[in-house]
Amino acid sequence: MLLNSVRNKFFWTLDGLKGGLIKNQLNEVELGVKYPNSDKAKDLKNQHTNNIIKHAVETTLYYGNFNNAKTISDFPVIRKTTIQDNFEQFQSYKFKDSDNFKVSTSGSTGVPFFLYQNKGKRNRNHADIIYFFNAASFEIGNRLYELEVWRGHNEKGKLKAWLQNAVQFDISRLTDERIEAFLNLIKKDRQSKKTMLGFASSYEMVAQYLERNNIFLKDTGIIAAIANSEYLNTYTKETLGKHLDTQVLSRYSSEEVGMIAQQTLQSPNNFVINHASYHVEILNLDNDKPVKPGEFGRIVVTDLFNYAMPIIRYDTGDIAKLALNEDGVEVLEQIEGRKMDVIHDSKGNIVSSFVVYTKFYNYYHLLKQYQFIQQGEKEYEVKLNLQGENFEFEDELITSIKSDFGSDANVVITYVDEIPPLSSGKRRKVINNYKKA
Structure with a gap:
């Protein structure tokens, strides 16, 4: 135009x-x-x-x-x-x-x-x-x-x-x-x-x-x-x-x-x-050493242009997987979100939030909203806001979650009328209350 x-x-x-x-x-x-x-x-x-x-x-x-x-x-x-x-x-x-x-x-x-x-x-x-x-x-x-x-x-x-x-x-x-x-x-x-x-x-x-x-x-x-x-x-x-x-x-x-x-x-x-505009580092989850391509790490950023308040090596709280493109330039293959909301299986191993999302794909037509919460070492809560009255796939969903989180995982499904967003409008799909505590 x-x-x-x-x-x-x-x-x-x-x-x-x-x-x-x-x-x-x-x-x-x-x-x-x-x-x-x-x-x-x-x-x-x-x-x-x-x-x-x-x-x-x-x-x-x-x-x-x-x-x-x-x-x-x-x-x-x-x-x-x-x-x-x-x-x-x-x-x-x-x-x-x-x-x-x-x-x-x-x-x-x-x-x-x-x-x-x-x-x-x-x-x-x-x-x-x-x-x-x-x-x-x-x-x-x-x-x-x-x-x-x-x-x-x-x-x-x-x-x-x-x-x-x-x-x-x-x-x-x-x-x-x-x-x-x-x-x-x-x-x-x-x-x-x-x-x-x-x-x-x-x-x-x-x-x-x-x-x-x-x-x-x-x-x-x-x-x-x-x-x-x-x-x-x-x-x-x-x-x-x-x-x-x-x-x-x-x-x-x-x-x-x-x-x-x-x-x-x-x-x-x-x-x-x-x-x-930034010097971006992907550092180990447990120390400040750089990760290798293919590994997850913390996103740490140095702002090269803020002179009013210089910010050097700022841990954003998010994690990502480092990769190299065909020209050998560092890129981010995945960004997982906040480190404090990274979830673990029943043995303490990190499980990508991508795995959680796949658990709900088959039921999207039945759901308005969902939320996955790790409440304890082996305790997991799934909140579902349904389109209709009933959800007939509880056992199937729990079995699917246990296949990735451990056969000894305790999975509870809670039905809610609303999963409210944060004040910012964001809606957190994955929460780790166990590690936070």
Whole structure:
């Protein structure tokens, strides 16, 4: 559409008048993500790494304790609580009185957390997001459907939404009627290029509805559906893609850090790491040594651009499996979600959350919601919110769970009317109350 092209040109013209703050960063991001092993990309990353280390050591009280550090590995791994307990010590005195941006998240633990970002970091973050949107064939100005929990604190004004060509669809109560309303929106929308961005759990509910009602939508113009904030399981990826005739991709990012990795149209199954803006490590679950390709480990991120509050070796609380692509570049083969919600079988071995999701695929047409909870060493609870009155497959489901979690596992099924989301709108499918305790 002509209007979309005008929106695109307006955005980049405005950026040009400001000195190309985002465009220049975007060119650098593209180099660093596409060609991370090139000499130019390595030199740029080394420069940014050395700069953030020097800045952190010289201008913050916390990192001032590590003035002999030369490389990222010379610093300790920190966690959210480390920053919360030493908040002022992480602030750079050079930026403390600047016009910084406050970013906050309740997190999947429900614990409020915020930090500050300087303007340069914000520009870099915008460039990161634009690059990875482009990798899903989305261009600024095209229609974007955002499936979120929209409230006063995050809702865009009408003018801003119009300028961004964004449709804000609230998913607080994603009933069948709301799903029908959403599907009618995209069917009536005459724009030829649309992209979806939303919680993976909302995509799963839409996928279940489409499959349950045997609905297949063609030629809606949906180029890609990007899932964020939550784990995207195989069922949702394949089923939603099949019924909407599109590619479903997963994004890994956080409010406090930014755009870390994403699946792309060229890499639809592996997560392309944002090597340009972050130093990403996958460390052993029990120590701070790097894992080998094919192994799971903790995601530890160093932000190379936040000078207001330097964040070096930040343990995100999530785990992932490291892999190498055909060019020998590190990618993430799987992202499992929070380490504290990694589950174990009755003998203490880690079981991928992917295994849990497969247990419910055969029953999706009977379920509104489900949740799998490890309550003890060998105690597991399954919460089911049913479509109808009865579930005749209890024994079959319990046997299937025991086949992976142990014949001595004690599995209890509880029927509920609702599994409420967190305040953020996320819906946790897998919880480990045993390890948490």
